[in-house]
Amino acid sequence: MRRRKFNWLRIGAIWIAGAAAILIVSFFVPTLQNASINMLFRLRGELPAPDDIVLVAIDDASLQRIGKYPWSRQITAEGLDKITAGEPKAVGLDIIYAEESEPEDDQHLAEAIGKNRRVVLPVQLFETESETVPGQTEIIWLLPLTEFGEVAAGKGHAHAAPDVDGTLRSIQLSKADDKGNRFWAFGLEILRVAEQISPGDFEENQGVLRFGTYAITLVRETAAAAETAEKIPGVTVVRSNEMLINYVGATKSFRQYSFADVLSGAVSPETFRDKIVLVGATSPTLGDIQVTPFMHYASEERQGGQAMPGVEVHANVINTIKSRIWLGFLPGFWNLALAFLIIPATTLAVKFLDGWRQIVAFAVILTAIVAGAIIAFNHYFLILPLPEMLTAFLAAVPLLLLDRSLAASRDLDAKLHMLSEVQKGFLLDENDKKDRQNRLGAIVPRNLEWKLEAVDDITARLLTRMSFINRVLSGMTDGVLVADTRNRIVFVNENFSRLALIEAKNLLGQDFIEFSVRRKIFSEKELRDTLESVLSGKNYETEFEIAAPQTKHFLIRFSPVTAGDDALSERFGFSTETPVIGILIMLADITEQRELDRLKAETLQLVSHELRSPLTSIQGLSDVLRKFPVSESESQEMLDTIHAEAVRLNEMISRFLDVKRLESGNQELQFSEIDVENLLAQSVSSISPTAAEKQIEIRHKTNSSLPVLRADSPLLAQAVVNLLSNAVKYSPTETFITVEALKADSELKIIIKDNGYGIPPESLERIFDKFYRLNRDETSETIGTGLGLSFVKEVAEKHGGRVSVESEENIGSTFTLHLPYRENLSHYENK
Ligand code: ADP
Numbered sequence: 001m002r003r004r005k006f007n008w009l010r011i012g013a014i015w016i017a018g019a020a021a022i023l024i025v026s027f028f029v030p031t032l033q034n035a036s037i038n039m040l041f042r043l044r045g046e047l048p049a050p051d052d053i054v055l056v057a058i059d060d061a062s063l064q065r066i067g068k069y070p071w072s073r074q075i076t077a078e079g080l081d082k083i084t085a086g087e088p089k090a091v092g093l094d095i096i097y098a099e100e101s102e103p104e105d106d107q108h109l110a111e112a113i114g115k116n117r118r119v120v121l122p123v124q125l126f127e128t129e130s131e132t133v134p135g136q137t138e139i140i141w142l143l144p145l146t147e148f149g150e151v152a153a154g155k156g157h158a159h160a161a162p163d164v165d166g167t168l169r170s171i172q173l174s175k176a177d178d179k180g181n182r183f184w185a186f187g188l189e190i191l192r193v194a195e196q197i198s199p200g201d202f203e204e205n206q207g208v209l210r211f212g213t214y215a216i217t218l219v220r221e222t223a224a225a226a227e228t229a230e231k232i233p234g235v236t237v238v239r240s241n242e243m244l245i246n247y248v249g250a251t252k253s254f255r256q257y258s259f260a261d262v263l264s265g266a267v268s269p270e271t272f273r274d275k276i277v278l279v280g281a282t283s284p285t286l287g288d289i290q291v292t293p294f295m296h297y298a299s300e301e302r303q304g305g306q307a308m309p310g311v312e313v314h315a316n317v318i319n320t321i322k323s324r325i326w327l328g329f330l331p332g333f334w335n336l337a338l339a340f341l342i343i344p345a346t347t348l349a350v351k352f353l354d355g356w357r358q359i360v361a362f363a364v365i366l367t368a369i370v371a372g373a374i375i376a377f378n379h380y381f382l383i384l385p386l387p388e389m390l391t392a393f394l395a396a397v398p399l400l401l402l403d404r405s406l407a408a409s410r411d412l413d414a415k416l417h418m419l420s421e422v423q424k425g426f427l428l429d430e431n432d433k434k435d436r437q438n439r440l441g442a443i444v445p446r447n448l449e450w451k452l453e454a455v456d457d458i459t460a461r462l463l464t465r466m467s468f469i470n471r472v473l474s475g476m477t478d479g480v481l482v483a484d485t486r487n488r489i490v491f492v493n494e495n496f497s498r499l500a501l502i503e504a505k506n507l508l509g510q511d512f513i514e515f516s517v518r519r520k521i522f523s524e525k526e527l528r529d530t531l532e533s534v535l536s537g538k539n540y541e542t543e544f545e546i547a548a549p550q551t552k553h554f555l556i557r558f559s560p561v562t563a564g565d566d567a568l569s570e571r572f573g574f575s576t577e578t579p580v581i582g583i584l585i586m587l588a589d590i591t592e593q594r595e596l597d598r599l600k601a602e603t604l605q606l607v608s609h610e611l612r613s614p615l616t617s618i619q620g621l622s623d624v625l626r627k628f629p630v631s632e633s634e635s636q637e638m639l640d641t642i643h644a645e646a647v648r649l650n651e652m653i654s655r656f657l658d659v660k661r662l663e664s665g666n667q668e669l670q671f672s673e674i675d676v677e678n679l680l681a682q683s684v685s686s687i688s689p690t691a692a693e694k695q696i697e698i699r700h701k702t703n704s705s706l707p708v709l710r711a712d713s714p715l716l717a718q719a720v721v722n723l724l725s726n727a728v729k730y731s732p733t734e735t736f737i738t739v740e741a742l743k744a745d746s747e748l749k750i751i752i753k754d755n756g757y758g759i760p761p762e763s764l765e766r767i768f769d770k771f772y773r774l775n776r777d778e779t780s781e782t783i784g785t786g787l788g789l790s791f792v793k794e795v796a797e798k799h800g801g802r803v804s805v806e807s808e809e810n811i812g813s814t815f816t817l818h819l820p821y822r823e824n825l826s827h828y829e830n831k
Pocket of ligand 1: 726727728729730731754756757758759767772773774775777783784785786787788789790813
């Protein structure tokens, strides 16, 4: 937060700097404004030349044909008469007639002027000795001879004030001498006469001069103009009344006839009908020339090179007013505001864009500035502050980019520092430490390359660190899962997903509670309570078991994950409000441990209980035989019993070991493709003698459409024999047993059905437990260990199958071995 604020402070400073640059350019470098106006004129090009303003030029050709200037006024009078014949709207005779010449000539000219009735003559300011205050000069108007002045329709000042760069851009629409005698500009006066506007029909307002129907935009008096005005002694500016001239083009844009041609009659008087005619010197030798914005160094004569004769400037002034195309500026404040607007626009481009988008944005801003200025000039005769706008852009771009790069660099410093701190003391030997201190310890400013190298260095270290942690986590035999405070799973290691039989990527992002409840490991309420207490900082552990496909025992441990290193968090402003940031869940497979415990318990049971009774009876009987005289028949009986008990003892031990070997997985199964019918036949024949003793018939129903089964043949045969021998043992004499194999969906069933004593429902669950025998059989003559069925169960499971039983007391029992014969088997085999 603090950094952001600071950022805006710097941006503010940049804006102020930009604004200062704009003001400096605006007030102290007016040349730029002038140059931009020239550029706008040239970019616009020439306007169509108006055909109602015609020039009669005292040009080089005229001088050649008529003779050296000044001519006798008789000649001018003749020329004027020719023009008058065409009845023009007005004639501007841009020649000063302040002194008398031959009276006859003057007479002629006065007549010609009078005949025309619409001639306007120029007046000029003139410095002379004061008549009232001797020894002092004063400025007065240099008027035409009274005889001309009286017959002329009007008089206008022909004064032009170029800008500091020598270019004439504006004209003062009125001017006065020391005494306050005022004249309109020559061009304005000609237009007044041409349009017959009354001399009093004007109104001077702020920035606007209304003249007849024209409301001419006046421009502020620029520093340049004021300076120039001061340089011309005696020019009193009553009101600046300055109008920017919208030049039609470079010189010779107006229709122009040589005075000599007019005089000789080569130009028809009709040419001048209803036109405004301007007569004046265009020959450069006569000196009255002005530099215009169109003038520049170029090869084409029309476009550049040549300055413009004064008479043509007057033509441009008339055209500017007549066509109402005077130019204007925005009001001062808006000018600056418009320029200032560029800075925020540039700031946005720098702040929010990057790379090529930023360059495109810059190009768009620049184009908008230039195109805007051109469009405003060409279509609205408005001169936008182009230099100020460009200055704003050129000042803001480097400053903003520099600021950004400095901020990025400082940020980089801070991050480098933090990263190097975070790394400290992790898995590094002494050499490493020294090396890093050399590279990161010093706080002297470094260049960008150095920093980037340091970033590479730290990145490499962090990657090493990460892969180390990854290897540690995935190498753990325990499953590790991390959930965030909203119980979403954010990390699982390989072993967790292996133990949970689900791919890690499917677990990530899941809700841990949902997952566990779906897996029926915990009830939702129980788990929520547990997680809550863990989030409050407590550890918790519990055991659970999963039955399918094999019984597995798990220990699950929940512990809170805390925000960690206090020193670091304080230093770098990590939040310490919620120290618990997640929950670590460790899952350990404790099945083997549980198995071991069971083995211990069962072995203890075997030794302490099952082996004890036969040993006790052997001990007792042998004691009697040893100590007391016993009859031969009795002793034979006792020896038989001792032998039977020893056999039972032996059998019990070897069966126990068989089962244990299977359970522990120490005995590797030897799978081969076996013919089940064959296996059943062999098992039946091995049990037949025992069955025959009890006159029990074994009926083997053969089945020819059995699939090939992959199995461990001896083990499976042993299991079938166990089931057959049970059927015989627990059936009365003269009954029968059926044996058959059937093919079901994906399993093969071996069914052994007897018509014996059966098993009561409450014992059905328990008969597969080790050492379990029905009470009935425990006390009877039948020899048994209670281990046969657990062996059968183990063999079935080792084949990926199971054993099931259905039984009814005194009716009979049916034991079924379910053995998978397809994918399941091979899946199992691979394990
Ligand atoms: P045992 O060595 O006693 O036969 P088993 O594990 O094979 O041990 O059988 C456990 C007990 O289940 C037997 O003691 C007997 O009580 C009962 N049992 C097994 N098979 C049958 C059967 N076919 N009919 C009735 N009871 C049976």
